[in-house]
Amino acid sequence: MSEENEEIPFYQPQHNEVELFEQAYKNRLPLLIKGPTGCGKTRFIEHMAAKLGRPLYTVACHDDLTAADLVGRHLIGDGETYWHDGPLTKAVREGAICYLDEMVEARKDTTVVLHPLSDDRRLLPIERTGELLKAPPEFMLVVSYNPGYQNLLKGMKPSTRQRFVSTRFDYPDSKTEAGIVEKETGIDLAISTQLVELAHALRVLKDHDLEESASTRLLVYAATLIKSGLNPVEACRAAIVEPLSDDEETVSALMEVVKAKIPVTE
């Protein structure tokens, strides 16, 4: 990496997502990114924010996230109350990028505050203070969610989904992914290739035996452990197999797959 780019987090583009992001930013369109856990969604946005030189506000959404958590609320100070901006309001005021991670986790009524902001009005009304913020051109709203991760009844409201330009992420192809693992951890390409092949074998088990796929992030963890000297099979157990399942029988079956892929070194 060249010196001037040093602060930009490493991201390996897979398709046209960088261009898409830039065009969306230029044309002030909100962006929705779908993709499985640990495939690089968050990294991509950090990368883009740094590249475009905008501050980034990330909100990890959860069950109890209220509209007030996003917009802001009155806090009680020394004998008086004062208004405190939430991350969304801050991002609008500063012309930053606001990233809502795993948006389906948030309650549906919460996401409704995004509606006026995500269409061509680009407004954020703050009811409690009577303010009406107009988003500056630099402001961008990005949300992500994991379509496979939904609990049975969690999905995105179609009316919310329709306000975004959408793109889908998936795990990179084997070669790219091996390259990413190599670059992130400095491990031998031969080992990272093996790890990626292992991940591919485990990914086919999704939905049938496993709830989640082995993500690129987990591979990076495993490679990090191997790099720092842990036995490869044990590193895979700790970083890949155990995080994927709690069921002992499944874990031992997955370990057989690991052992089949990675020769045990004494």
Added chain:
Amino acid sequence: MLEELVGSKWHHFITQKAGKHYPEAIVYLSDVRHTAGIFFRALGGEGGLNVESATDSEVHAKRTILQRIAGIGDKTQYAWRDEETLRLPESIALFPNKQLNLDLYLWLTALSVVEVKKGDWISRNQLRTAKTLEIWPGLKGRYQLLLKAHLQQRPDPASLPEREAKQEKLIRTALLNPAEKIRLEYAKRPPQPVSLWLHPSPPVEEMNNRNAPEDPDDPEAADSKEEQKKQQKRKKANRTETPEGKDGLMSFRLESLWSWSEYTKVDRTSTEDDDDDAMQTAEDMDNITVSQDSETTAGKIKLDLDLPSSQYDDIVLGAGIAIDEWDYKKQRLQKDHCRIIPMESKDAEACELPQRLKSQARKIRRQFEILHPQRHWVSRQSEGTEIDLESYINFLADRKHGHVNSDVPVYRDLQTQSRDLSCLLLADLSLSTDAHVNNHSRVIDVIRDSLYLFAEALSVIGDRFALHGFSSRNRNHVRFYKIKTFSEKYSDEVRGHIDTVRPGYYTRMGTAIRYASQLLEQEETSQKLLLILTDGKPNDLDKYEGRYGIEDTRQAILEAEQKGLQPFCITIDEKAEEYLPYLFGKNSYILVRHAQELPAKLTQLYMRLTR
């Protein structure tokens, strides 16, 4: 008595002495089934395949004197896979070390993932071995150990007659060098089985040429579950043609007059299972020849599972609706392949909730009242959208008096529990629901009670719901019972319809799911839950059984998901874990082990799912 004891001791002694068999290190398929399944799929095997035990195959290789005395060594179990199943030996005790036996299971599983079409059995297995070791280098070490152990057990070429020795040497070379080309010249006696390889000539099931069974009317389906379980060990099956006994006096094979073993009916479409001796005999046989026809050996006594004549049958609503069906072999949807017949019970009379369920229903209703949609302000919250003035004043007052407490809940929040949800419950009303779960109730009774309590609970919280039941008899007759539609109010009439649910025919699940999805899709709520209540696998009279039915059902579920519905399955089939994960995904089904708990579990589950 004494003779028996001595006999069994002798048998034990001689078998152990003679066999390459180490009972203390035995590993059973049932112990590794789960692992082998995951292993198989992870290595690239297809998700829809079952793991089952293989059949005995005859071995004509030379036996040692001891083996001959012990009467063993003439059978072995190879592994192979066919279109529907991965077959592994029922148990492995070849090696003295348990780990080795376990490794052999995994090794065979890994081998069976590789598909090789060309070559003789040796080159096929060599190629498989080479490929597997190439893709899965981690197996090398274990393969070497297995190979070493296996070679030790193979007969020493020096002790064999010339031609056999040559043959044995060649096999050894093939094992040691998977890359080397071998031309085997067969000696008089075939070589010892190679337990590291797959079946030399796996029995081919001629799926495509097989005719659909004509009209077997399988009345034993409900009772035969037990028997099927007993006979999990597969027999090598040859399919022969059904003797055409109609025009000739005796045009079938004469032997069948003498021996059970030559011709008997053990196909599921025509089982006559009452006879335990037959089961026993089947255990002992090498070959079971199966042909498909629709009669039982007992003759045509049970003929009556036909559709009732129209005046006795339930009321048909409308002409029938064409539904597509997925053919996994052709990988395409067959347009309008099946026909749904909407029906309604003709004996339904308005009735009240049965007395025995009343107290339970009351309890459930109370539980569900909490879920009733409400929207209200909650005071004294540590987080919230508004300030709770009362708490705030108290807080200020307290502070003035010197009580400083930094963490006071002084907010209030508007909490909503909006329930924007429709649910369609689809109950399997196939004949198998006629089976008993205990001494006083049948599966159908449990399903009926479940429907009652479910409806009671849902009518309290006000979610929109519909109840339907289905059973099928071939593709053009899928009976889809209306118990309650979405728009109908839950009333005594509906209870009457619940009261009259009864076992029907077969389970063409895909068709029923597709039609139920169509109904549910029209709902305008944002969440649409499709609950499927069943007691077994999809099956029907024609080819709709085994993989075909499973794949079609899976496709129907995928389609439902694409429509934005949430399918969820509740089953009481204890073997469900073999196929339901493939159909619904790991998180979208639940197995209720004790059927009698179903009514209570169902409502609890609904509460959990929709909270």
